Amino acid sequence: MKSKAFGGLLAIAAVMFVGAPILISGAPTESTMGLVQKIFYFHVPSWIVMFLAVFICGFSSAIYLFKERPAADRLAVASAELAVLFGLMGLMTGPLWAIKAWGVWWQWDARLTMALILELIFIAYILLRTYGGPGSEKLAAGLALFGMANVPFVYISVNVWRTIHPTTNVVPTLSSSAPGMFGPFVWCMVAFLVLFVAMLTARLRLEEQRSRLERLHLALEG
Amino acid sequence: MKSFFETALLVSFKDIRVETRSWEMVSTTLFFAASCVLVFSFAFVREGRPIDGAAAGIIWIAVAFSGTLALGRAFERERYQDAMRGLLMAPVQRSALFLGKLLGIILLMAVVEAVVVLFVAFTFQISLFLYPGYLFLLLATGTVGFATVGTLFAAMLLRTSSRGVLLPILLYPVTFPVLIAGVGGTVALFQGQPNLDLARFWIALLVFFDAVFITLALWTFEPVMTE
Amino acid sequence: MRVHKVSLRTVGGLLLVLGLIVFTAQFNLAAAAVGQPAQDEFVPLESVPPEDQLPAAPLLVAAYALLWIAVVGYLWSIWRRMAAVERDLSDLAGRTGDS
Numbered sequence: 001m002k003s004k005a006f007g008g009l010l011a012i013a014a015v016m017f018v019g020a021p022i023l024i025s026g027a028p029t030e031s032t033m034g035l036v037q038k039i040f041y042f043h044v045p046s047w048i049v050m051f052l053a054v055f056i057c058g059f060s061s062a063i064y065l066f067k068e069r070p071a072a073d074r075l076a077v078a079s080a081e082l083a084v085l086f087g088l089m090g091l092m093t094g095p096l097w098a099i100k101a102w103g104v105w106w107q108w109d110a111r112l113t114m115a116l117i118l119e120l121i122f123i124a125y126i127l128l129r130t131y132g133g134p135g136s137e138k139l140a141a142g143l144a145l146f147g148m149a150n151v152p153f154v155y156i157s158v159n160v161w162r163t164i165h166p167t168t169n170v171v172p173t174l175s176s177s178a179p180g181m182f183g184p185f186v187w188c189m190v191a192f193l194v195l196f197v198a199m200l201t202a203r204l205r206l207e208e209q210r211s212r213l214e215r216l217h218l219a220l221e222g
Numbered sequence: 223m224k225s226f227f228e229t230a231l232l233v234s235f236k237d238i239r240v241e242t243r244s245w246e247m248v249s250t251t252l253f254f255a256a257s258c259v260l261v262f263s264f265a266f267v268r269e270g271r272p273i274d275g276a277a278a279g280i281i282w283i284a285v286a287f288s289g290t291l292a293l294g295r296a297f298e299r300e301r302y303q304d305a306m307r308g309l310l311m312a313p314v315q316r317s318a319l320f321l322g323k324l325l326g327i328i329l330l331m332a333v334v335e336a337v338v339v340l341f342v343a344f345t346f347q348i349s350l351f352l353y354p355g356y357l358f359l360l361l362a363t364g365t366v367g368f369a370t371v372g373t374l375f376a377a378m379l380l381r382t383s384s385r386g387v388l389l390p391i392l393l394y395p396v397t398f399p400v401l402i403a404g405v406g407g408t409v410a411l412f413q414g415q416p417n418l419d420l421a422r423f424w425i426a427l428l429v430f431f432d433a434v435f436i437t438l439a440l441w442t443f444e445p446v447m448t449e
Numbered sequence: 450m451r452v453h454k455v456s457l458r459t460v461g462g463l464l465l466v467l468g469l470i471v472f473t474a475q476f477n478l479a480a481a482a483v484g485q486p487a488q489d490e491f492v493p494l495e496s497v498p499p500e501d502q503l504p505a506a507p508l509l510v511a512a513y514a515l516l517w518i519a520v521v522g523y524l525w526s527i528w529r530r531m532a533a534v535e536r537d538l539s540d541l542a543g544r545t546g547d548s
Contacts (some may be wrong), residue, residue: 010524017516017517038509039508039509039512042512042513042516043512046516065442065445065446066445081523085519085523088519089515089516089519092512092515092519093512093515093516096508096509096511096512096515097508097512099508100508113398113402114399117395117398117399120394120395120398121395121396124391124392124395127388127391128388128391128392131383131384131388132379132382132383132384132388133382133383133384135381135382136382138378138445138446138448139378139379139382139446141446142374142375142378142442142446143375143392143396145438145442146371146396146435146438147396149434149435149438150396150399195520199520199523199524199527202524202527203527205531206527206530206531206534209531209534209535209538210534212538213534213537213538213541216538216541216545217541220541220544220545317457426471426472427472429467429468429471429472430468430469430471430472431468432468433464433465433467433468433469434465434468436461436464437460437461437462437464437465440457440460440461441457441461
C-alpha cells in the first residue's frame with residue numbers, strides 16, 4: 001500500500017511540475033528584477049520545504065531521545081536526508097537568481113549565511129549517522145535538536161539585519177501586492193509539498209526495510 | 223546526597239585539581255592558541271604586515287580552534303579506566319555532571335582567552351581599555367555558548383569512532399552563529415569609531431543563544447548519555 | 450536520604466525568558482546594522498523591456514533543470530539502496546528457509 005501512495009503522490013507532483021512553467025510564464029514580471037525573478041517560484045518553496053524537513057527531523061529526534069521510539073528515529077533520518085536535498089536545491093537556485101539580480105553568485109548576508117549553516121548542520125547529521133558507528137542514532141538526534149533550535153535565528157536575522165535579500169514580508173503580502181504572482185506561487189508550493197511527502201514515504205520505506213534486515217541479522221546470529 | 227549545584231561544583235573542582243597537578247592542558251592549549259594567532263597573522267598580510275581589521279577575527283578563530291582541542295582532550299581524560307561510566311553511575315543528576323564539566327571548560331577557555339586577547343592587543347596595537355566591559359561581555363557570552371555546545375557534543379562522542387574529526391564537524395556549524403555574533407561585536411568595538419549600539423545588539427543575541435543552548439543541553443544530556 | 454531535584458523546566462524556562470527579554474529589548478538597536486533597505490514587496494511590471502528577456506532565460510532554465518536532476522538523482526539513489534537491502538533480505542530469507 002505504501003508503494004501505491006508513493007506512486008500516486010509522485011505522479012501528482014510530476015504533473016504539477018510540468019504544469020508549473022505554464023503558470024509561471026503567465027504570471028506578471030517583476031519590475032526591478034525582470035524575468036530572472038521567476039526563479040522565486042522554485043527557490044522559495046525549496047527553502048520552505050527544507051525548513052519543514054528540519055522541523056520534522058528536530059521533533060522526531062526529540063521524540064526518539066526522550067521516548068525511544070524506533071519509528072521516530074527512522075523519520076528523523078529520512079527527513080534529514082530530504083532537508084539536505086531541498087537545501088541543496090535552494091542553494092543551487094539562489095545563486096542562479098543572484099548572479100542576474102545582484103551581480104554576484106554569493107553574498108555573506110544574514111539569511112544566506114544562516115541557511116548555509118543549517119545545510120552544514122544536517123550534512124553533519126548524515127556524516128555522523130554514516131561514520132559514527134553503533135549508537136550514533138541518539139547522538140545524531142541531539143545534533144538535530146540543536147539544528148532545529150538554530151532555525152528561528154535564521155528567520156529573525158533578515159528582518160533585523162535588513163540586507164539585500166528580500167525581507168520576509170514578500171511572501172505574506174504577495175496576494176495583495178502582486179495577485180498575479182500569488183496563484184503560481186501557491187501551485188509551486190503545493191507541488192513541492194506533494195513531492196516532499198512522496199519522497200519521504202519512499203525513504204521511510206527504505207529505512208523500514210533496513211530495520212527489518214538488521215533484526216533478521218541479529219536473530220540469525222543470536 | 224548532593225544537591226544539583228553541589229554536584230556540579232564537585233565535578234569542576236575535581237577537574238581543576240587534576241589539572242593543577244600537571245598544568246598540562248592549560249599550558250598546551252595556551253601555546254596552541256598563541257600559535258593560532260601567529261599563523262593567521264602571517265596568513266592575512268598586506269604589504270608585509272598583518273591586516274589591521276583581522277584582529278577581531280583572529281581572536282575568535284583562536285578561541286574556536288583551541289576550544290575544540292581542549293574539549294577533545296578534556297573528555298579523553300574521562301576515557302581512562304572508564305572514568306566516565308563511573309561518573310554516570312553515581313547517584314546524582316546527570317545534568318549536574320554536564321554543568322560541572324562545562325564550568326571546568328569555561329574556566330580553561332577564560333584563561334586562554336585572557337592571554338590571547340592581550341597578545342592580539344599587543345601585536346595589533348588595539349586599545350583594550352576603551353570599552354573593556356563590552357569586550358568582556360562579548361567574550362563571556364560567546365565562550366559560554368561555544369563551550370555549552372562543545373561540552374555536550376564532546377561528551378556525546380566519547381565512545382564514538384572517528385570522534386576526533388567528528389567533533390569539529392558537528393560543533394562548528396552549530397556554533398557559527400555564536401562566532402558570527404562574537405566577531406561582529408568585536409569588530410564593532412575595535413573599529414575606528416566604535417559602534418556601541420551594534421555591540422550591544424550582538425551581546426543581546428549571544429545572551430539569547432546561551433539561554434537556548436544551555437537549556438537544550440541540560441535537557442538532552444541525560445537521554446543522550448544513556449546507553 | 451533525599452536527592453534535591455532542581456526542576457530543569459523551571460531553570461530552562463527562566464533562562465529562556467531572561468534571554469528573550471534581553472534580546473527583544475535590544476531589537477531596535479539592530480537598525481544600527483549596515484546595509485541598504487531591503488525590498489519589501491514584489492512590484493509587477495506592466496510590460497517587459499526587450500533587453501531583459503534573453504539573458505535571464507538560460508538561468509531560469511538551468512534552475513528548473515537542476516531541480517529535476519536533483520529530484521530524479523535522489524529517487525534513483527533510494528531505488529539503488531532499496532535494491533541492495535531487498536537482495537540481502539531475500540538472501541537471509543533463503544538461509545533461514547534452508548536451516
